[in-house]
Amino acid sequence: MQLTQLKINGFRCYESLDLTFDQRINVFSGANGAGKTSVLEAIYFLSTGKSFRSKRSKNLINHNSNELTVFAQYNDKDKFKNKIGVSLNKALKKNIKFNSQKISNQSEIAHTLPVVSIDPDSYLFLDKPPQYRRSFLDWLVFHVKPEYLKIWSRVSRCQKQLNTLYKEKRQDQLGHWEKLYIEYADQLTEMRQAVFTELRDLIYIKVQLIIPELAELEISFYQGWSKENTLAEQIQKDREKNLVYGNLNQGVHKMDIKNSIIHKPAHENLSRGQKKLISIIYYLSYIELLSTQLKINPILCLDDMDAELDTEKTKILCDFIQNSSNQAFISTVDPNKLMALLKKTCLFHVEHNQISRLTTP
Numbered sequence: 001m002q003l004t005q006l007k008i009n010g011f012r013c014y015e016s017l018d019l020t021f022d023q024r025i026n027v028f029s030g031a032n033g034a035g036k037t038s039v040l041e042a043i044y045f046l047s048t049g050k051s052f053r054s055k056r057s058k059n060l061i062n063h064n065s066n067e068l069t070v071f072a073q074y075n076d077k078d079k080f081k082n083k084i085g086v087s088l089n090k091a092l093k094k095n096i097k098f099n100s101q102k103i104s105n106q107s108e109i110a111h112t113l114p115v116v117s118i119d120p121d122s123y124l125f126l127d128k129p130p131q132y133r134r135s136f137l138d139w140l141v142f143h144v145k146p147e148y149l150k151i152w153s154r155v156s157r158c159q160k161q162l163n164t165l166y167k168e169k170r171q172d173q174l175g176h177w178e179k180l181y182i183e184y185a186d187q188l189t190e191m192r193q194a195v196f197t198e199l200r201d202l203i204y205i206k207v208q209l210i211i212p213e214l215a216e217l218e219i220s221f222y223q224g225w226s227k228e229n230t231l232a233e234q235i236q237k238d239r240e241k242n243l244v245y246g247n248l249n250q251g252v253h254k255m256d257i258k259n260s261i262i263h264k265p266a267h268e269n270l271s272r273g274q275k276k277l278i279s280i281i282y283y284l285s286y287i288e289l290l291s292t293q294l295k296i297n298p299i300l301c302l303d304d305m306d307a308e309l310d311t312e313k314t315k316i317l318c319d320f321i322q323n324s325s326n327q328a329f330i331s332t333v334d335p336n337k338l339m340a341l342l343k344k345t346c347l348f349h350v351e352h353n354q355i356s357r358l359t360t361p
């Protein structure tokens with residue numbers, strides 16, 4: 001998967017931009033506010049139709065434009081050349097074209113041009129609420145287990161039904177829906193647990209290599225209720241409480257990935273740099289799982305990767321990226337550090353909403 005050309009109009013600080021890329025590693029350097037993140041954001045937007053730093057798509061449109069367009073040429077995993085164009089106007093009407101054909105569903109693009117962003121939000125992996133880690137794992141389960149979506153929608157339907165019954169204090173149909181919920185929720189937990197175990201093993205290997213001083217990091221799967229009980233036992237025990245509160249208290253919707261160091265929560269005990277490294281390791285392991293299991297090699301966007309990391313850690317990460325087969329786009333304020341560590345890299349200088357190519361690998 002390689003992006004070869006990117007054309008941007010009316011996106012963030014760029015009124016117009018046309019870039020060609022190296023097949024492996026592309027580094028964008030420049031001062032604060034120069035427009036580095038905006039380029040990575042445009043690549044991410046092309047794939048997902050969303051921004052990784054703003055909930056409102058309207059913010060992406062340049063202040064002087066009525067519409068944004070992002071266009072790219074890329075080689076897919078079978079080395080076929082493709083063209084993708086996405087436009088968005090102020091009324092939030094989106095237009096997507098794939099090889100000149102109109103497309104209605106952005107997920108088709110995410111499928112053909114997968115992009116994974118590792119950005120300042122991702123670096124807070126350990127500090128985020130459980131919902132963040134749950135979505136992270138579920139997204140992986142969705143890719144790896146074809147039956148995930150079917151099971152997940154059954155679980156959601158049962159949970160919705162149960163919440164209504166608990167709220168209305170109707171006990172007549174409760175047994176039936178609890179039984180159905182337990183059946184599907186157990187299947188979901190089994191899938192999550194299996195994918196989690198594979199992911200965790202990859203993470204442990206990378207922790208040994210990148211942060212051996214944190215070899216005592218312990219990552220565990222919290223299924224959403226105490227492991228002392230089966231889900232059936234838990235639902236039985238919680239019934240009175242669920243009826244009082246009017247909703248399902250414990251269950252698969254509370255799943256989390258717990259990280260601890262010497263039995264203490266990692267997010268309360270590690271340094272910012274250490275937490276950032278662990279977050280990056282989560283994403284690198286995620287990408288590795290996609291690549292080994294599904295032969296998907298997403299494009300990587302790494303925003304401010306080296307900030308807060310010492311040279312030794314940055315070097316290990318650079319080696320990882322260099323040895324992977326993913327095309328990478330990296331932003332930095334300090335090109336000298338990265339360029340000394342990365343080989344065969346294309347460096348771009350970003351200044352006043354203009355980008356110039358400084359080196360060709």
Ligand SMILES: Nc1ncnc2c1ncn2[C@@H]1O[C@H](COP(=O)(O)OP(=O)(O)OP(=O)(O)O)[C@@H](O)[C@H]1O
Nearest residue numbers: 012013031032033034035036037038059061062063
């Ligand atoms: N919709 C918009 N229209 C025009 N300019 C915008 C818009 N949204 C953001 N900007 C501006 O774009 C500029 C570039 O922002 P960007 O986040 O890409 O910079 P950066 O190089 O990543 O900076 P940093 O090193 O601080 O992360 C900023 O000056 C920002 O204020």
Ligand SMILES: [Mg+2]
Nearest residue numbers: 036037038331
């Ligand atoms: Mg930035």
